[in-house]
Amino acid sequence: MNGLSTALGHALRAAASLRWLGWGDGLVLVLGLLAVMVVARIGAGGGDDRVLIWQAGQVYAEASLRVNRLIEVPGPLGVTLVEIRDGQVRVRADPGYHQLCVRQGWLAPGETALCLPNRVSVQRGASAYDSLNY
Amino acid sequence: MTASTIELAVREQDRRVATYAAAAVGLTLAEAVIPLPIPGIKPGLANIVTLLVLVLFGWRMAAWVSLLRVVAGALLLGNFLTPAFVLSLSGTLASLITLALFRSLYPAFLGLVGLSVLAAFAHVGAQLMVVDLWLMPGVSLLPLAPLFLAAAWVTGLVNGLVAVRLLADAARGRVEDAPRTNAERVQRGLAP
Numbered sequence: 001m002n003g004l005s006t007a008l009g010h011a012l013r014a015a016a017s018l019r020w021l022g023w024g025d026g027l028v029l030v031l032g033l034l035a036v037m038v039v040a041r042i043g044a045g046g047g048d049d050r051v052l053i054w055q056a057g058q059v060y061a062e063a064s065l066r067v068n069r070l071i072e073v074p075g076p077l078g079v080t081l082v083e084i085r086d087g088q089v090r091v092r093a094d095p096g097y098h099q100l101c102v103r104q105g106w107l108a109p110g111e112t113a114l115c116l117p118n119r120v121s122v123q124r125g126a127s128a129y130d131s132l133n134y
Numbered sequence: 135m136t137a138s139t140i141e142l143a144v145r146e147q148d149r150r151v152a153t154y155a156a157a158a159v160g161l162t163l164a165e166a167v168i169p170l171p172i173p174g175i176k177p178g179l180a181n182i183v184t185l186l187v188l189v190l191f192g193w194r195m196a197a198w199v200s201l202l203r204v205v206a207g208a209l210l211l212g213n214f215l216t217p218a219f220v221l222s223l224s225g226t227l228a229s230l231i232t233l234a235l236f237r238s239l240y241p242a243f244l245g246l247v248g249l250s251v252l253a254a255f256a257h258v259g260a261q262l263m264v265v266d267l268w269l270m271p272g273v274s275l276l277p278l279a280p281l282f283l284a285a286a287w288v289t290g291l292v293n294g295l296v297a298v299r300l301l302a303d304a305a306r307g308r309v310e311d312a313p314r315t316n317a318e319r320v321q322r323g324l325a326p
Contacts, residue, residue, distance in 0.1 A: 015247075020298045024239065025248035032251050032287050040280035049277075068272035087274050 051089045052123040075118030089124050151198045158183040158203035175285045185246055185297040190312045197230050221261045228260030229253040250294030254286035
């Protein structure tokens with residue numbers, strides 16, 4: 001990678017000395033590279049792009065944060081509605097009395113929402129089959 | 135055989151558009167057979183032709199050449215009116231609009247490389263938007279975007295450098311019927 005960028009630097013300098021590149025071109029190239037890096041920074045979610053939903057002590061569903069969807073999880077009280085949207089997850093509706101898991105809102109990476117009366121839990125950023133859970 | 139009653143007057147300009155569009159289609163077909171590791175990332179060699187036509191013969195000619203290239207290339211590759219064609223067309227339109235916007239900066243502030251990189255970003259940006267809004271709504275493309283943008287940066291740079299090199303050849307009279315001097319360009323109404 002380092003060798004590559006050095007080689008690229010040499011090539012660009014050579015191009016500039018041949019008047020193949022003006023300063024406007026250099027500006028566009030630098031800004032373009034910065035834009036790519038900014039988008040890469042925003043896009044990198046740290047790899048925690050999984051959602052794990054448990055119901056009554058068992059894995060009910062495992063989903064990706066990248067696909068928007070609504071998941072209905074049936075429990076003893078009724079249906080808990082889990083919403084995945086724009087790379088985030090929350091419990092949108094729950095039949096429980098206190099609504100704690102709903103009021104928790106969008107989950108941070110690694111966070112878990114518990115809807116105890118309905119025996120549902122939603123965990124962001126975990127896989128069902130890691131070495132401990134398998 | 136009866137002679138056709140429809141007379142199509144072919145102007146010098148039409149021949150030129152056809153010639154350059156044919157060159158661009160050739161490059162499109164050639165790069166279609168190159169196996170590439172990631173679908174959707176292509177060198178976009180045909181854009182070299184668009185860039186050259188832009189600075190030699192003006193924006194209208196460049197638009198003709200690249201839109202003809204998109205349609206003819208799609209017909210030959212068999213993906214006319216498929217999603218791939220829509221992606222190709224949207225990217226090309228975005229590039230052409232970008233070139234129209236930044237063209238006045240050439241050659242004082244921006245060279246062919248700058249124009250090429252800007253057009254490449256517009257191309258990829260429009261395609262990502264079409265995929266996001268139409269082809270795969272609800273799927274977050276953000277993790278993939280940097281890959282495509284980085285590819286656009288590299289291909290834009292390389293294509294721009296090739297175009298600069300070819301333009302130097304054109305200035306030495308090695309490109310047929312290209313204006314050699316700025317005076318000639320002004321005379322043909324290609325430069326202010």
